[in-house]
Amino acid sequence: MKPSAATELTRTLVRIDTVNPPGNERACIEVLAGVLGDAGFALHRQEFAPGRTSLVARIGKGEWPLAFTGHVDTVPLGHAPWSVDPFGAEMIDGRIYGRGASDMKAGVAAFVQACLNRLDALRAGPGALLVITAGEETGCEGAFDLLQNAPLALPSALVVGEPTANRIWLGHKGALWLRGTARGVTAHGAMPEKGRNAIGMAAGAIAHLADFRFHACRHAALGQPTLNVGTIRGGLNINSVPDHCEFTLDLRTVPGQAHADVRAAVAAHVGEHIELSPLLDVPPVWTDAAHPWIARVQQAVRETTGRDEGIAGASYFTDAAALQLAWAEVPVVILGPGEPAMAHQTDEYCLVERIDEAVAIYERLIDGT
Numbered sequence: 001m002k003p004s005a006a007t008e009l010t011r012t013l014v015r016i017d018t019v020n021p022p023g024n025e026r027a028c029i030e031v032l033a034g035v036l037g038d039a040g041f042a043l044h045r046q047e048f049a050p051g052r053t054s055l056v057a058r059i060g061k062g063e064w065p066l067a068f069t070g071h072v073d074t075v076p077l078g079h080a081p082w083s084v085d086p087f088g089a090e091m092i093d094g095r096i097y098g099r100g101a102s103d104m105k106a107g108v109a110a111f112v113q114a115c116l117n118r119l120d121a122l123r124a125g126p127g128a129l130l131v132i133t134a135g136e137e138t139g140c141e142g143a144f145d146l147l148q149n150a151p152l153a154l155p156s157a158l159v160v161g162e163p164t165a166n167r168i169w170l171g172h173k174g175a176l177w178l179r180g181t182a183r184g185v186t187a188h189g190a191m192p193e194k195g196r197n198a199i200g201m202a203a204g205a206i207a208h209l210a211d212f213r214f215h216a217c218r219h220a221a222l223g224q225p226t227l228n229v230g231t232i233r234g235g236l237n238i239n240s241v242p243d244h245c246e247f248t249l250d251l252r253t254v255p256g257q258a259h260a261d262v263r264a265a266v267a268a269h270v271g272e273h274i275e276l277s278p279l280l281d282v283p284p285v286w287t288d289a290a291h292p293w294i295a296r297v298q299q300a301v302r303e304t305t306g307r308d309e310g311i312a313g314a315s316y317f318t319d320a321a322a323l324q325l326a327w328a329e330v331p332v333v334i335l336g337p338g339e340p341a342m343a344h345q346t347d348e349y350c351l352v353e354r355i356d357e358a359v360a361i362y363e364r365l366i367d368g369t
C-alpha cells in the first residue's frame with residue numbers, strides 16, 4: 001500500500017536535521033510554508049535568531065479559528081549509538097524511524113495534512129490557525145517570540161500535536177527553572193579559615209532543600225509538584241577556597257500554583273545567602289474535563305479509534321504554556337500521533353497507523369468547528 005500524504009510529509013520533515021541546539025528550523029519551516037502557501041494559507045514567518053524560524057499560517061473567514069500547534073526542532077541524538085540513520089526516516093514494519101519522528105514531526109505533518117484535506121470547509125468557515133514553532137525543546141523560545149511579534153488571532157480551541165499516541169491529555173505541569181548562586185570569599189586552601197567557602201554554602205542550601213514542602217494540593221491527574229537539583233558547578237582548583245558556586249533547580253508545578261509564590265517560598269527556604277535567578281518560567285496548563293469542547297474531542301477520538309478517553313495529563317511541558325499567556329480561557333488538548341515513550345529516545349520511531357489516525361481525528365475536529 002502506498003504511504004499516505006501525512007506519512008510522506010513526516011518522512012520529509014524527519015530527513016531535515018533540526019537538532020536543537022543549534023536548531024536550524026528554517027529548512028523544515030520552508031517545506032511547510034510551501035505546501036500551506038500553495039493551499040491559500042496566509043503566512044507569517046518569524047525568526048528569533050538567524051535560521052530559527054517559526055511559522056503562523058491562517059486560513060478561513062471571521063473569528064475563532066481552530067488552532068493547532070507543534071514544534072519542528074528536536075532534542076540531540078544522545079550518547080548511545082543509533083541502530084538506524086536518525087535522519088533516514090526509514091520505514092520498517094509500520095514504523096518511521098528518526099529523531100523527531102514522534103516528538104513531533106509526525107504531529108505537525110498530521111495537522112498540516114488534515115487541513116489540506118479540509119480546505120473547502122476551512123475557507124468557508126472560521127478556518128484554522130497553525131502555530132509551528134522553532135526552539136520549543138529549549139524552553140518554548142519560538143512560542144515566546146511569537147507572543148511578542150506575530151499576529152495570533154484568538155482561537156476557539158487549541159490542539160497541541162505533541163506525542164500522546166492519540167490519547168487525550170488535558171494539560172501538563174508548569175516548569176520553573178531557577179539558578180542558585182552562592183558567593184563566598186576565596187583564600188588559600190591551606191588557610192580555609194581566611195575564606196568563606198561557596199561550595200559549602202551551596203551544599204548546605206541543597207541539603208536543606210530535601211525538606212522543602214510545596215503548599216499545594218495534589219492534582220487529580222498531574223499529581224504532586226516536584227523539585228530536582230539538576231546541576232552544580234563551583235571551585236577553580238583543589239587548593240583554593242571557592243568563592244563561587246551555582247546550582248540549578250527544576251521545579252514542576254501543578255494548576256493553582258503561582259510561580260511567583262513558589263519562587264518566594266524557595267528563596268525563603270534556601271536563605272538570603274543564595275541568590276536565585278529565573279532561567280525558565282512556563283505555567284501549568286489545564287482544561288476542565290467538563291468544558292463542552294472536550295466532549296467533542298472525545299467524540300472525535302471515539303469515532304476514529306473506538307476508544308473512550310479518560311482524563312490524563314502530560315509529564316512534559318509544551319508550547320501551550322506560552323500560548324495560553326495570550327489565549328487565556330481557550331480550551332487546550334494535547335493529542336498527537338507520536339509515541340510518548342519514544343520522545344527523546346535512541347532509535348526514536350512513530351507508528352504509521354497512528355499518523356493516519358491523527359489525521360482522521362483532526363479532520364473531525366475541523367468539521368466540528
Ligand SMILES: [Zn+2]
Pocket residue numbers: 071103104136162163
Ligand atoms: Zn515535543
